[in-house]
Amino acid sequence: MLKNPSTKYAAFPPVALADRQWPARTVTHPPIWMSTDLRDGNQALFEPMNAARKLQMFRKLVAIGFKEIEVAFPSASQTDFDFVRQLIEQDEIPADVTIEVLSQSREHLIRRTMESLRGARRAIVHIYNATAPVFRKTVFGMEKDEVKALAVDSVKLVKQLAAEQPDTEFVLQYSPELFTSTELDFALEVCDAVVAAWAPKPSEKVILNLPATVEVATPNVFADQIEWMHRNLARRESITLSVHPHNDRGTAVAAAELALLAGADRVEGCLFGNGERTGNVDVVTLALNLYTQGIDPQLDFSDINSVARVSEECTQLPIHPRHPYVGDLVFTAFSGSHQDAIKKGFDAQRPDALWEVPYMPVDPLDLGRTYDSVIRVNSQSGKGGVAHLLQSAYGLVMPRRMQVEFSGAVQRLTDETGQEVDAHQLWTLFGREYFEADTPVRYVAHHLFEAGERQGIRIEAEVNGRPVTLSGEGNGPVEAAVAALRVPVRVQSFEERSMGEGADAAAVCMVEVAMDGVAGSCFGAGMHRNTVTASVRAIVSAVNRIVGRQGDGAMPVAAVFADCVA
Numbered sequence: 287m288l289k290n291p292s293t294k295y296a297a298f299p300p301v302a303l304a305d306r307q308w309p310a311r312t313v314t315h316p317p318i319w320m321s322t323d324l325r326d327g328n329q330a331l332f333e334p335m336n337a338a339r340k341l342q343m344f345r346k347l348v349a350i351g352f353k354e355i356e357v358a359f360p361s362a363s364q365t366d367f368d369f370v371r372q373l374i375e376q377d378e379i380p381a382d383v384t385i386e387v388l389s390q391s392r393e394h395l396i397r398r399t400m401e402s403l404r405g406a407r408r409a410i411v412h413i414y415n416a417t418a419p420v421f422r423k424t425v426f427g428m429e430k431d432e433v434k435a436l437a438v439d440s441v442k443l444v445k446q447l448a449a450e451q452p453d454t455e456f457v458l459q460y461s462p463e464l465f466t467s468t469e470l471d472f473a474l475e476v477c478d479a480v481v482a483a484w485a486p487k488p489s490e491k492v493i494l495n496l497p498a499t500v501e502v503a504t505p506n507v508f509a510d511q512i513e514w515m516h517r518n519l520a521r522r523e524s525i526t527l528s529v530h531p532h533n534d535r536g537t538a539v540a541a542a543e544l545a546l547l548a549g550a551d552r553v554e555g556c557l558f559g560n561g562e563r564t565g566n567v568d569v570v571t572l573a574l575n576l577y578t579q580g581i582d583p584q585l586d587f588s589d590i591n592s593v594a595r596v597s598e599e600c601t602q603l604p605i606h607p608r609h610p611y612v613g614d615l616v617f618t619a620f621s622g623s624h625q626d627a628i629k630k631g632f633d634a635q636r637p638d639a640l641w642e643v644p645y646m647p648v649d650p651l652d653l654g655r656t657y658d659s660v661i662r663v664n665s666q667s668g669k670g671g672v673a674h675l676l677q678s679a680y681g682l683v684m685p686r687r688m689q690v691e692f693s694g695a696v697q698r699l700t701d702e703t704g705q706e707v708d709a710h711q712l713w714t715l716f717g718r719e720y721f722e723a724d725t726p727v728r729y730v731a732h733h734l735f736e737a738g739e740r741q742g743i744r745i746e747a748e749v750n751g752r753p754v755t756l757s758g759e760g761n762g763p764v765e766a767a768v769a770a771l772r773v774p775v776r777v778q779s780f781e782e783r784s785m786g787e788g789a790d791a792a793a794v795c796m797v798e799v800a801m802d803g804v805a806g807s808c809f810g811a812g813m814h815r816n817t818v819t820a821s822v823r824a825i826v827s828a829v830n831r832i833v834g835r836q837g838d839g840a841m842p843v844a845a846v847f848a849d850c851v852a
Contacts (some may be wrong), residue, residue: 298503301470301510308509308547316576316583318526318552319569320354321347323597324369325388326566327556329359331601339600340369341378346596347557348383351585354410356386356554360402361395370402379407386410386459391440400447408455410493411448413440417476418464434476437462441483458484459493461530466498470514478520486524494519495554497530498541500563505537509544516549528552531567533559538567543575557597558605558612574611578647587611589654591807592800595778607686614686617650632657656806672696672712679709681785682716688796688809695719720796720811723827725834726750727771732822734763741766745822763818764797767825775799775829778807782817793817795824801832808832 323343328334347355357373358366370387373379389399391413403409415436422428441458448456460480462473477494486492496515498508516527529545531538542553559568573583587593594605594612607615619625624645631643641649650657673689676682684692699715700707730746737759743766745756758770764780778798785792792815800807808831812823
């Protein structure tokens with residue numbers, strides 16, 4: 287049993303705000319979004335991103351539509367400093383995107399930070415120091431006046447150094463670290479002093495960021511703190527009021543939403559809530575919560591699978607299968623009553639009407655997902671254990687998203703036969719769906735060759751029955767095979783499994799691809815004792831399957847492969 291908490295923990299006191307306004311308000315527009323995936327999110331990783339993964343993530347954040355991206359803590363490491371330089375010197379920053387960098391309020395760190403930004407068009411310099419009582423007393427041994435002086439002196443130094451780089455437009459951002467644990471009157475005193483030192487104008491605003499560095503109270507208390515600051519800050523018209531909620535109590539999304547009602551203009555967070563301890567606020571959930579209320583979040587998540595795969599690859603962190611909007615199973619119903627309600631909702635839903643499908647707060651198609659896996663059978667309905675049967679009987683371990691996809695084929699089979707299916711039938715069905723997906727392209731053989739530092743491949747095949755030789759190059763056999771087929775697919779994931787043991791063990795390769803104009807993603811699989819052969823077969827299988835899924839108005843198959851047969 288837990289110990290008596292009253293002897294160890296104290297309830298957070300309420301804010302004296304009897305006439306609070308936020309409970310009666312409604313969010314009507316999106317905030318300014320700031321992604322901290324590359325800084326706060328990155329420093330929370332067991333293995334921080336290298337430069338290549340950081341650049342891949344940066345480009346994805348730009349594609350999604352973030353206009354402010356915190357890219358590094360340049361004074362913390364040479365790696366971070368070099369990444370800022372890479373973005374600037376290689377012209378990776380679009381004209382409408384502003385990078386942000388972080389520095390503690392220490393002179394040598396600020397100087398190093400400003401040096402990293404030389405040549406940038408526009409940059410946000412984010413300065414912070416801790417203001418909470420426990421840090422003043424226990425960590426730094428400083429009095430209030432010393433804490434305020436440190437903040438003000440740091441801002442003056444940034445202003446001086448910014449004047450020495452007139453070709454760069456500098457924006458100041460200041461954070462009183464552990465704002466939620468700081469006395470409100472002192473937080474206000476420090477923030478007002480910082481703003482006065484910077485002397486912003488309404489046309490050139492300063493950013494005041496009020497972080498829930500550690501979430502210590504319920505979301506309504508955070509909203510009260512934000513509204514109190516919003517109403518009492520001097521020069522409010524020259525301030526962009528920002529929040530940076532963490533998730534220690536599991537309520538960061540709610541806290542951010544209520545903070546917007548309370549007067550916040552801007553939200554900092556990470557795509558899927560990655561961050562120290564329990565994480566930063568989840569920007570994807572926040573944005574799509576707005577979307578389901580009829581508000582355009584100004585972030586593009588119409589291909590949510592691609593966003594998820596890039597995030598997983600760059601952070602090496604899996605996304606939970608029940609993650610709101612994004613998880614592999616969030617649009618999958620196992621319960622019979624849920625399945626019945628969803629089916630009736632789909633039957634009644636009209637294209638030009640408001641979305642009203644039971645149990646589904648958002649249309650999967652809006653996120654680039656499909657309806658294929660919405661209703662799926664499992665052992666609860668007497669037709670399942672598909673993944674378990676194939677793994678236990680044949681050693682086949684499918685990726686979760688492939689399990690969801692394959693279950694549609696199992697559903698069709700059980701609907702047609704009205705009978706149970708055993709492991710042998712499932713394996714036969716799997717082979718038909720994936721190994722025998724040989725139309726319009728039928729694999730015959732392949733030959734690898736060196737192409738300088740790249741891998742080349744020649745694939746002997748039949749396209750609509752006509753023998754052809756397809757050639758391509760890439761960084762490896764998979765990329766080369768995709769290039770050889772000349773179909774505009776993007777590889778989303780690739781897995782290789784061993785079937786059996788010893789020298790005669792076969793390899794099964796499973797590849798997930800996506801293609802513009804086709805909703806969602808599609809899997810292919812290949813099996814062979816040679817892993818490269820299995821990989822090439824998997825690519826051919828995936829291309830055949832996704833081409834076959836094109837909807838009305840798609841290019842005819844012959845046109846898709848026109849270059850191949852020319």
